Amino acid sequence: MTAPARTVLVVNSGSSSLKCQLIDPDSGASLADGTVERIGEDAALAGVTVGEREARRDGPAIADHEAALRTAFDLLDEAGASLDAVNLVAVGHRAVHGGSSFYAPTPVTEELIAKMRELAPLAPLHNPPSVLGMEVARKILPDLPHIAVFDTGFFHDLPAAAATYAIDRNTAQKWHIRRYGFHGTSHQYVSEQAAAFLDVPLESLNQIVLHLGNGASASAIAGGRPVDTSMGLTPLEGLVMGTRPGDIDAGVILYLARTAGLSVDEIDELLNRRSGVFGLGGEIDFRELHERIESGDATARLAYDVYIYRLRKYVGAYLAVLGNTDVIVFTAGVGENDAKVRRDALSGLAGLGVELDEHLNASPGKTARRISAEGSPTTVLVIPTNEELAIARDCMAVLERGIERREIG
Ligand code: ADP
Numbered sequence: 001m002t003a004p005a006r007t008v009l010v011v012n013s014g015s016s017s018l019k020c021q022l023i024d025p026d027s028g029a030s031l032a033d034g035t036v037e038r039i040g041e042d043a044a045l046a047g048v049t050v051g052e053r054e055a056r057r058d059g060p061a062i063a064d065h066e067a068a069l070r071t072a073f074d075l076l077d078e079a080g081a082s083l084d085a086v087n088l089v090a091v092g093h094r095a096v097h098g099g100s101s102f103y104a105p106t107p108v109t110e111e112l113i114a115k116m117r118e119l120a121p122l123a124p125l126h127n128p129p130s131v132l133g134m135e136v137a138r139k140i141l142p143d144l145p146h147i148a149v150f151d152t153g154f155f156h157d158l159p160a161a162a163a164t165y166a167i168d169r170n171t172a173q174k175w176h177i178r179r180y181g182f183h184g185t186s187h188q189y190v191s192e193q194a195a196a197f198l199d200v201p202l203e204s205l206n207q208i209v210l211h212l213g214n215g216a217s218a219s220a221i222a223g224g225r226p227v228d229t230s231m232g233l234t235p236l237e238g239l240v241m242g243t244r245p246g247d248i249d250a251g252v253i254l255y256l257a258r259t260a261g262l263s264v265d266e267i268d269e270l271l272n273r274r275s276g277v278f279g280l281g282g283e284i285d286f287r288e289l290h291e292r293i294e295s296g297d298a299t300a301r302l303a304y305d306v307y308i309y310r311l312r313k314y315v316g317a318y319l320a321v322l323g324n325t326d327v328i329v330f331t332a333g334v335g336e337n338d339a340k341v342r343r344d345a346l347s348g349l350a351g352l353g354v355e356l357d358e359h360l361n362a363s364p365g366k367t368a369r370r371i372s373a374e375g376s377p378t379t380v381l382v383i384p385t386n387e388e389l390a391i392a393r394d395c396m397a398v399l400e401r402g403i404e405r406r407e408i409g
Pocket of ligand 1: 213286
């Protein structure tokens with residue numbers, strides 16, 4: 001492997017998994033891709049791919065995130081992408097919630113880590129593991145700059161009408177309660193890629209981006225600037241997701257607490273881990289959900305119908321928010337791969353200017369592609385997201401600004 005001039009290690013740390021990638025920020029190429037799953041369980045799964053080469057260590061338990069990262073680095077060595085040999089210049093960390101203090105890409109400091117810990121109740125699935133990832137990576141690679149790239153950054157300047165909850169404004173101000181939005185790295189990257197794919201300036205496009213993975217969110221983007229997004233103070237709001245309900249009457253929470261006697265932690269667990277498609281259908285993976293629907297399973301059917309219905313409502317809402325929509329983009333695991341979801345989300349919208357080409361939609365692909373019918377006023381695209389590359393590039397921008405500042409100073 002010929003090493004690029006510079007490489008960024010991007011770490012995305014989850015509660016029981018850790019993903020890392022080595023990215024050349026200049027060419028955009030991914031040199032190596034590693035995943036460690038089932039951290040803390042009896043048998044872990046760990047694998048790294050470097051081009052055609054794969055190194056795996058499945059079976060032995062991996063006790064914690066530090067052991068997971070060390071295992072990933074050992075596997076990188078084995079697969080021929082040793083960290084010493086790739087001109088590593090920075091470590092980028094996917095960070096979810098930094099509240100109102102941290103949103104732009106920022107060097108990881110004790111202060112930043114403390115803030116993310118403090119905000120853990122707002123992103124219980126994401127902030128604690130993300131902090132763990134930062135701590136162990138800084139411990140193992142202390143001499144490199146570590147940079148946190150926040151999911152909220154892209155949405156920081158949402159118009160006030162979209163960012164504000166209609167609750168008592170003093171309470172909202174005191175507790176920094178606003179709509180922050182998440183998956184921003186993906187929405188920004190994908191909307192830029194859509195303009196590049198169509199070979200038109202980003203500023204000329206009104207877009208709806210549908211990021212449909214385990215977490216799911218929609219955004220309305222006018223000329224490259226987000227004007228609304230479906231997630232709010234926390235990543236619970238908006239679309240129906242793998243294990244989260246999305247929009248729900250706040251009264252349900254009061255009722256569960258007062259009448260059903262659930263504790264705050266129990267409600268938290270219900271909303272973050274036992275709701276959404278999983279809560280309704282006992283299934284998180286759409287491939288299996290479709291199989292069950294085909295075999296006549298009514299529970300799976302309802303879970304799917306609720307998911308699609310909410311998605312259609314957001315598409316309709318954002319068509320109205322934008323007034324005139326040039327592009328709708330599908331991205332992430334479900335959005336990139338599930339033709340049925342795309343079809344059902346947009347069927348019958350010809351009157352609103354959105355028409356899919358059934359054949360193009362049903363043809364699988366791994367690259368950016370158009371799936372709308374010739375002549376559909378709104379172009380529909382599938383664009384693979386690449387949050388790691390976006391994070392790597394944000395890291396380089398931080399480092400380059402630091403160098404400029406030193407030079408000017
Ligand atoms: P996240 O990053 O939020 O964990 P992803 O974007 O990786 O999620 O999406 C994961 C989900 O994508 C899976 O749970 C599964 O439902 C869905 N998915 C992945 N591949 C396919 C496929 N070929 N067909 C349908 N759904 C798929």
